Amino acid sequence: MALPKRIIKETERLLADPAPGISAIPHEDNLRYFDVIIEGPNQSPFEGGVFKLELFLPEDYPMAPPKVRFMTKIYHPNIDKLGRICLDILKDKWSPALQIRTVLLSIQALLSSPNPDDPLANDVAQHWKENENNAIQTAQEWTRKYATA
Amino acid sequence: MAKIPRNFKLLEELEKGEKGLGDGSCSYGLADSDDITMSNWNGTIIGINNSVHENRIYSLKIHCGEHYPDVPPTVFFLSRINLSCVNQTNGHVDPSKLSCLLNWKRNYSLETILMELRREMGASHNRKLPQPQEGSMF
Numbered sequence: 001m002a003l004p005k006r007i008i009k010e011t012e013r014l015l016a017d018p019a020p021g022i023s024a025i026p027h028e029d030n031l032r033y034f035d036v037i038i039e040g041p042n043q044s045p046f047e048g049g050v051f052k053l054e055l056f057l058p059e060d061y062p063m064a065p066p067k068v069r070f071m072t073k074i075y076h077p078n079i080d081k082l083g084r085i086c087l088d089i090l091k092d093k094w095s096p097a098l099q100i101r102t103v104l105l106s107i108q109a110l111l112s113s114p115n116p117d118d119p120l121a122n123d124v125a126q127h128w129k130e131n132e133n134n135a136i137q138t139a140q141e142w143t144r145k146y147a148t149a
Numbered sequence: 150m151a152k153i154p155r156n157f158k159l160l161e162e163l164e165k166g167e168k169g170l171g172d173g174s175c176s177y178g179l180a181d182s183d184d185i186t187m188s189n190w191n192g193t194i195i196g197i198n199n200s201v202h203e204n205r206i207y208s209l210k211i212h213c214g215e216h217y218p219d220v221p222p223t224v225f226f227l228s229r230i231n232l233s234c235v236n237q238t239n240g241h242v243d244p245s246k247l248s249c250l251l252n253w254k255r256n257y258s259l260e261t262i263l264m265e266l267r268r269e270m271g272a273s274h275n276r277k278l279p280q281p282q283e284g285s286m287f
Contacts, residue, residue, distance in 0.1 A: 033154045059151040067157050073185060081183050084160065 003031050007057060010100050022104045024055065032057040036068070036104060040147065041112045045139035046074070049147030053083075053107070055100065065094035066103055075135075075142040077116040077125035085110070086120035152255075155217050159187040162258050175263035180210065188213055190222075192263050197271040201280050202230075208286075209266075211259055221253040224262060229281040232266075233274055240287035242266070 011031070014024045021039040026032075036053040040046030052071040058064050068090060070083030078086040089098055089106055119125030128135040153161075166177045173195075180189040192209040196202025208227040214220065226232075226240035234246035242262075244250035249257055249265045269275055 030152050030154065032151050054154065054156060056154055056157045057151065058153070061151075067160075069156060069160065071156075071185065081185070082160070082163075082187065083185055 004061075006062060007032065014100060019101055019105055019108075022101075022108060024100060024104060032061075034100070038104065038108050038111070040143060041108060044112045045136045046076075046111045046143050046147070049074075049143035051111075051147050055103075057100075062096040062098075065090050065098075066100060068103060068107065073142060073146040075124060075139040076111070077114050077119045077121055077128045078110055080120045084120065086118060155213075155215070156187065158218055158258075159213060162260070163187065165258075165260070170260055175260065175267060177211065177259050177263060190259060192224075192259065194263055194267050194270075197267050200271045200276040201278065202270040205280075205283055209263070211262070213259075218255050218257065221250045221257070222259070222262070224250070224266075225287070227286055229285040229287055231278045231280050232269060233278075234266075234269060238287075 011026055018024070021041070022037070024034045024036045026034050034055040036055050038051045038053060040049035040051065049072075051074060054069055054071055056067045058067060068085055070079055070085065072083075074083075080086075085107060087106060087110060089095075089103065114128060116125040116128035124135070127138070162177075163179060170176060174197075175192070175194050177190050177192040179187060180191050190211040190213065192211055194207045194209065196205035196207065206228070207230055210225050210227055211222050213222045221244060223244075224242040226235055226242065229240070231237070234243050235241070236243060242250065244253075247262070247265060247269070249261050
């Protein structure tokens with residue numbers, strides 16, 4: 001099965017010139033399926049954490065967005081218990097001009113700026129709004145518990 | 150065709166299951182909504198009309214291993230049922246006796262299995278089998 005040139009190009013660039021704190025490596029037996037690692041950004045509740053994600057480029061990529069999911073548990077108002085991510089560019093704001101790299105950078109940015117007003121995990125978002133310091137503390141605990149190698 | 154990996158296929162199935170399937174005669178969901186591996190599922194089948202199973206509600210458990218959907222899941226009835234493909238001591242659905250499990254394909258789903266089991270209830274060799282008391286469990 002031939003892989004579209006666009007995917008080959010993106011993959012080559014991801015491997016040769018990875019974004020800081022992000023790695024994405026395709027599976028040998030499925031070049032549309034990537035193991036992703038995002039380091040928790042400095043000065044975020046996720047600092048020091050190493051988060052595993054998986055990314056899949058569906059048949060109609062880049063007309064359709066990649067599918068991305070956290071495999072490491074994370075306490076974040078825009079990420080649910082199954083690791084699904086609420087991010088506009090993964091849904092209605094997707095554009096074929098975006099790339100795997102931009103998606104992963106956006107997810108990294110989401111870790112720096114949780115948005116409890118557009119929640120996916122309602123209980124976490126409520127916690128964040130009612131007592132932000134306490135929610136951040138929980139996020140730090142989860143980072144230590146689940147996201148350190 | 151792009152080969153959809155296990156977890157993304159299961160997420161799609163989960164979303165479909167949450168919206169509800171067809172006429173509501175079959176349904177399924179995660180056994181533990183916290184389970185990031187999405188391995189264990191619950192299923193429900195409402196017995197097919199014009200059979201001894203009519204209006205009975207059957208519960209099942211389904212396990213999707215790490216190689217799903219390259220290999221089919223394992224399926225057990227929790228509710229007692231007398232059906233030719235179901236082991237009568239533990240409720241296990243014998244994969245050699247259910248066509249979709251025997252001839253499993255990657256694009257099949259939990260829905261495929263539940264729908265076929267429901268059709269099996271109405272098959273001539275199953276339709277009139279004597280049944281255990283309604284609501285009893287394996």
